[in-house]
Amino acid sequence: MRDFYVALARTVWEQLCSRWIKTQEVYATEDPKMVYFLSMEFFMGRTLKNTMLNVDTAEALDEAMYQLGLDIEELEEMECDAGLGNGGLGRLAACFLDSMATIGLAAYGYGIRYENGAFHQMIKDGWQVEEPDEWLLYGNPWEKERPEFTRIVQFYGRVMRNHLDQCKWVDTETICALPYEVPIPGYRNQTCNTLRLWSAKGRKYFDTKIIHNNDYINAILGRNEAENISRVLYPIESAFEGKELQLKQEYFLVSATLQDILYQFKSSYPTYELFELPNKVVIHINDTHPALAIPELLRILVDIECMDWIDAWDICSRVFTHTNHVSQVECLKYWPLDMLQRVLPRHVEIIRNIDYHFKSVINRRWPSDENRFQRMSIFQEINEPVVSMDHLCIIGSHFVNGVSIFQTNHLVNTLFKDFADLWPSKFTNKTNGISPRRWLLVCNPGLTDLIRTTIQSDDWVKNLIMLNRLKEKLNDANFRNRLILIKQDNKNRFVAYMQQHRNIQLNPSSIFDVHVKRVLEYKRPLLPCLYAITMYNRLKANPEMKMCPRTIIIGGKAAPGYHMAKMIIKLINSVARMIDFDPITTGKLKLIFLRNYRVSLAERIIPATDLSEQIPCVGTEASGTGNMKFMLNGALTIGTMDGSNIEIFQEVGHSNAFVFGRTIEEVNYLRKTGYNPMRYVSSNPELRLCLDQIRDGYYCPNEPDLFKDLYNKLVTEDKFMVCADYGDYMRAQAEVESAYKDEVKWSKMVLMNIAAAGKFSSDRTVREYARDIWRVNPVIVKESIKCNSENNNNPRFCSNN
Missing domain, CATH: 3.40.50.2000 (Glycogen Phosphorylase B;)
Structure with a gap:
């Protein structure tokens, strides 16, 4: 049965390929401002059913499977949930990808390809027991390995200065970031965006010093240790090694991604100076996990591109935007300074420089308030010296948004009041939303059909506020009875599932x-x-x-x-x-x-x-x-x-x-x-x-x-x-x-x-991001063409091979 599933998935993949390549061709021609969405999680779930819905092949493929004597629902059960997330943060990111493609925004998602996901939860004698989530055990038919875009990521080492006080990060440990691409099709349009996921790989050639010392076994072990970075989502932070591994995960994501973004920019605009980057690129930091993207971009601009600090900071502060998901003081994100210093010594220097220049901003605004900078500094003292990722994101981004009106008010009036006093226009609210494709059309076809026949249009799928028309049926007993029958049918289905798969009677x-x-x-x-x-x-x-x-x-x-x-x-x-x-x-x-x-x-x-x-x-x-x-x-x-x-x-x-x-x-x-x-x-x-x-x-x-x-x-x-x-x-x-x-x-x-659910579509949320934060417009992708192998080497093009 699994072979049939893979064959079906590859069939749908082939249908996606032409629009995937066409989308990138249109982006290259239309030259839109690109949105790069960085997130540690993308809680995607299964891909087959959602993709068939979006590309409008579900009915045809269902019939084709029936003709072959196959049950498409059984084939769908063969697919593992992608182990790329754990909760609301990742699910929101997945909905955003769907909405960006549906609206037609030129966008990339960037994350990590976790080999074992979070974990598979078992219950033994009432206790939770964690087992590996081997979602990649049989491979993933929805991804394409792109070794030609492999990036090198550095850790540890030391900082060396020359006589001009120019810095170089040397004696580092390095690993490879191997990208895999997943297509993200929009709903009933020709847009197909890309989710690029990084997998950690050890260097092909071991450190010659180790080999000369006949320490081959340690070389092998070192390679395996390097690859642990993308093994599992969120290592246990209570252990020192787990906390350091999570830090390395976060830097691994941003380092590989920023190299990739700058490569795309330079390849697409060979005559442009890097000063143009904010006009062509917006990099969105989803939560504080990718916060190190800010000092990493500064490192590249100053150390590698030899740019002046002031110019580099100007670019940085206009490129980044940030969504803050914090609601409690306990959830603020800090890294121990000594750990950060050891793993990323150059970045600590850069963050100190950011903090130094920020202090001058505070002193100009509040010259007699000595305590204010202590509260707002990136460097804090909480039982030990720590570095605040929240403060770094706020200082380094030109927009910071909350995710509900209540939480945004809490950010502005309590958690980050000092920052809101300094930059009141920097903070804005964008209430979260969900994709109505997966969370209604895919999971509740009975209710979908009732809404479709009642509204007599499919426009509501992309304009969910149209659901308010259903209020006209409030006193229609027949309509309400149909609602109750649909709910009962869904309950019966769940009861049958629990009986079959869990042996639980409900x-x-x-x-x-x-x-x-x-x-x-x-x-x-x-x-x-x-x-x-x-x-x-x-x-x-x-x-x-x-x-x-x-x-x-x-x-x-x-x-x-x-x-x-x-x-x-x-x-x-x-x-x-x-x-x-x-x-x-x-x-x-x-x-x-x-x-x-x-x-x-x-x-x-x-x-x-x-x-x-x-x-x-x-x-x-x-x-x-x-x-x-x-x-x-x-x-x-x-x-x-x-x-x-x-x-x-x-x-x-x-x-x-x-x-x-x-x-x-x-x-x-x-x-x-x-x-x-x-x-x-x-x-x-x-x-x-x-x-x-x-x-x-x-x-x-x-x-x-x-x-x-x-x-x-x-x-x-x-x-x-x-x-x-x-x-x-x-x-x-x-x-x-x-x-x-x-x-x-x-x-x-x-x-x-x-x-009343219409407000809570992620389409509405993403449109608000595009209009108010990213300042980007949709790009119309017209009818697809056949795959063109000549495009395979373009940094924005995918391959079907």
């Missing part, structure tokens, strides 16, 4: 209450777990209690070194096991942990969801895009006033969602005056019972002390106010049950959510 008539995302304490997966415990206790106390059947689904991966997140997963599985084996819950209550949550699994669970749990502690979530995917697919949101939830509630109206929890003002007041979680535990008997059971080993009788650390953290610290919000969360859940029992009310709420 009740398709129950409320599917879903919390799926990375397992982080601030996202509060403990709340739905506590809800399950509470409802179980109520059933134990009153077996005849009337309730809507409820299936609570929690899923996500915990970082390998994140002990408390792993403990939460263990607790969820322990509670689930207790509930599952008690006959009193049969047909009424079920809790499951959905292991190895990923894009392809999200495409199954999201259309089947009734209730979307978006419940972070207020002030901790920058934006979130999972909430948008659920909303677009007709799930109702139970959530806090945080991140993009706020904008969702504004669009749909609070009466069409279930809002709970403290406001940001209340949270800040509690923290300021001294938050005491035991006050809430003592005053709520149900919460107290839940926590006592956790403490006393009720859900893990063989290890009664297992969850005591978790209990103690909740009742003494409770940083993310689970105890404070528990009571209001239970109140909101009661409202959910009441609304669900009223089918007319529920169906109207579902319709209003779908109709």
Whole structure:
């Protein structure tokens, strides 16, 4: 079956090839300003189905496979999710690539080709166990190796100066960055952009000094160590070696990418000076991982191109733009100075120079404020000397955008207030969005067909705001019934999938209450777990209690070194096991942990969801895009006033969602005056019972002390106010049950959510980036031509060979 999948994928690849090459030819002819999007993650998921949709071959290929006696859905299951991301950051980047191609922006994505992805999550005895994500085990039919564009990346070494004070980085360790290209087709147009991914390879010729010393084995080991850079996404930071490896990953990405960008620029504009770079190129730093692109470009311009510092900085500050995803002080990105000095000695000198010149800017603006520069400096002291990547990005970029109105206001008024005071026009908001192609057309064809026949146009796919026309059907009982039937069909499909692939039986008539995302304490997966415990206790106390059947689904991966997140997963599985084996819950209550949550699994669970749990502690979530995917697919949101939830509630109206929890003002007041979680535990008997059971080993009788650390953290610290919000969360859940029992009310709420989802298309977000930040315009690519092998050596052209 896998061979048939590969044959089908290569067939679609062949169809992409001509438009891929034609796109690059048009870019060369039209000479647009290029967008280069740098991101450590591109959480792509599977490619086949999305590509067939975008190039409009899905129906034809489905029929062709049928004629061959093949089931195209079985072939689609042969494809592994691309292991290039782990969460919302990478999923956003993937949606942006889709939208840039659909809109027609001349753009490249740049990332790392992780050999083993993040990890494959298994659950053994309730615990998360990490196994390699061998997504490349059978190769990747969607990529093209491009060895002719291999770049050399340096580490370590020392800085040597000549008599003119010119610097040279010498005695370095070097590795090769081998590029692989993946085509990114737009929806029903001729544009096909490129995602270029770097793979680390050891040098073909070993250090002659090592060979002469007969240390061949160490040479081999050194090569393998070098290639570890692209082995796995996000090495464990708790270990020194893991932290240094992540630093090397980030520099590996930006060094290879900037060499590539400058090569393309010089090849495309051989008569241009580098002063023209900002007119032809914009380099976007997605989050702070690629922040070292700023000193790296300066190093190239000053050390290699022999440019004056002032001119080099002028170019730099006009080329870079930056999206900041931070919402908490704890999430600010720092590198230990001694580590940075050892791995990238020249870059530390360059960053010091940036900081020195920046100090003069501060002193001119605030000559009597001595503390301001200390707060704004790139170099900080946090238990040890560190280098702030956030400050580096802000200083080195000409635009910095937040990802929701709430978070952007937090950046401007709190986290980076000093910078906003200095450069108020530098900061802007661009609320995140999702691709309606993957997150509606691909994953929910039933709802797609209903929308298409109702709006009587396909224009809404690229202009999602047209969904508001569905509000005209609010009082159309037949239309609402069709919505409910589509939801039920999606639930039935998910039930069948879980039975076949996980041997788990679910009740398709129950409320599917879903919390799926990375397992982080601030996202509060403990709340739905506590809800399950509470409802179980109520059933134990009153077996005849009337309730809507409820299936609570929690899923996500915990970082390998994140002990408390792993403990939460263990607790969820322990509670689930207790509930599952008690006959009193049969047909009424079920809790499951959905292991190895990923894009392809999200495409199954999201259309089947009734209730979307978006419940972070207020002030901790920058934006979130999972909430948008659920909303677009007709799930109702139970959530806090945080991140993009706020904008969702504004669009749909609070009466069409279930809002709970403290406001940001209340949270800040509690923290300021001294938050005491035991006050809430003592005053709520149900919460107290839940926590006592956790403490006393009720859900893990063989290890009664297992969850005591978790209990103690909740009742003494409770940083993310689970105890404070528990009571209001239970109140909101009661409202959910009441609304669900009223089918007319529920169906109207579902319709209003779908109709109000138009704002949250990544097409809208990317158009705003293009207009306000990148200052670029779409480029129209007309009808494709056949592949032209003469173009293979052009730096912007792909090959079909």
